Amino acid sequence: MNMATVTKATIRLVRRAPIAVGAAPSTSSLPSTAGSYPRRLSSTEADGSGGRKKTKNVTAAAADRRLAGRRRFYDRVGIAPCSPPSREGRGGGGGDDAPGGGTVESPISAGVDGTRSATGVNTRISDAGRWASLLDPSFPSPSPRSSWHTVTLDGRALRTPLGLSLSLPSPLLALAVASEWDAQKKYLQPAQMPLMTLCCTAIDQVASDPAPHREDAMRYLANDTSCYWADPGEDRVLHRRQSTAWEGLHDELSAGLLGLPSDVGPAQATGGGEALILSRKSGGNPRSGLPHPPVLVDKARGWVDSLDAWTLAAFYSACSESKSFFIGAGLVRDALTAGEEVTARAEAAGAGGGGRGNEAVRCGKWAADASRIEEEFNIECWGLVEGGHDYDRLNCSIQMHAASFLARTVAASRKILPASDLVS
Secondary structure (H helix, E strand, C coil): CCHHHHHHHHHHHHHHCCEEECCCCCCCCCCCCCCCCCCECCCEEECCCCCEEECCCCECCHHHHCCCCCECCCCCEEEEECCCCCCCCCCCCHHHHCCCCCEECCCCCCCHHHCCCCCCCCCCCCCHHHHHHHHCCCCCCCCCCCCCEEEEECCEEEECCCCCECCECCHHHHHHHHHHHHCCCCECCHHHCHHHHHHHHHHHHHCCCCHHHHHHHHHHHHCCHHHEECCCCCCHHHHHHHHHHHCCHHHHHHHHHCCCCCCCCCCCEECHHHHHHHHCCCCCCCCCCCCCCHHHHHHHHHHHHCCCHHHHHHHHHHHHHHCCHHHHHHHHHHHHHHHHHHHHHHHHHCCCCCCCCCCCCCCHHHHHHHCCHHHHHHHHHHCCCCCCHHHHHHHHHHHHHHHHHHHHHHHHCCCCCCHHHCCC
């Protein structure tokens, strides 16, 4: 599955019109979806008959609130215009602002079986101003192209697990998320909704407290997988594949993204022996990991701090999947610069805004391939384990394409981006 498939599916959905574009949210009845963080029952709480019943430290009807395996509880999926996130700590207006509108609280829970058992999860917005700013892709300059939309289930606007409106900065992104909900059949499968997951993460977690996500993303720089090369004297086939996938990546990002001189780049190790020596903690390397130049680390941190919540969520997801800062940065940078590069080439060629042609693009497919060099090499040498390697390969592709699609659609909300460049 890739996001090109999602986009094509979205087009088909629009043509057969089960997704209502721009329909005003209504008050049509829905089965109860319960709150994302509902009240927890005590171990002995009165039941409806006046007796006492015991629970297992879970919320009321917790099994019904789980997203995975839950029956589809809606008939129609659509999108509708909404207001952007406000600085009062509320999500966009969504269905609440429309006359006769309503909302659907997300069935997704932060914990196990609907409880608050998850750790490191934000349950409130501490700084509403910062939260709204991080969710505005064009901040601090408002963009006239901004077009906020939300997803509706049976005409009612969907909310995030934190109870905030699912306000999305692009109608194309809203259509893609809506297509994920519409593609669910008898039972809901969250693994088939990667964009919904990323968008809720950006709204509820990344925008409310970006520091942990920034710090976690920076941790991948110290032991970046793309900085560890196979010894060509020992594994020339693997080294050749690494060279093909990572060719020019470090130079491109060091100079083009971080603005470093051509003679400054990341530390790299060739072979297992050199990797152990370079990454070992020592007096000159107080923290374990490759000793990258301090100026590179500072520039990388500054770039990460400049990302909005949507792009940071996409970047963090790509880094986590690839175990590489540079692969994630290459994916995001391609999305952020696609519009300017395509426009410049089109004007120079007189093509009037065409696509990228046959030029190599650091898109979702590239990122998935670049992050699985060693795994695919070992599979060819030793064989594939069904139910393991094949699932890992599929999940990596899904996550990378979702991250690429999110970054590209958010970038498109800031500038004119050809439709051919949105499909990754």
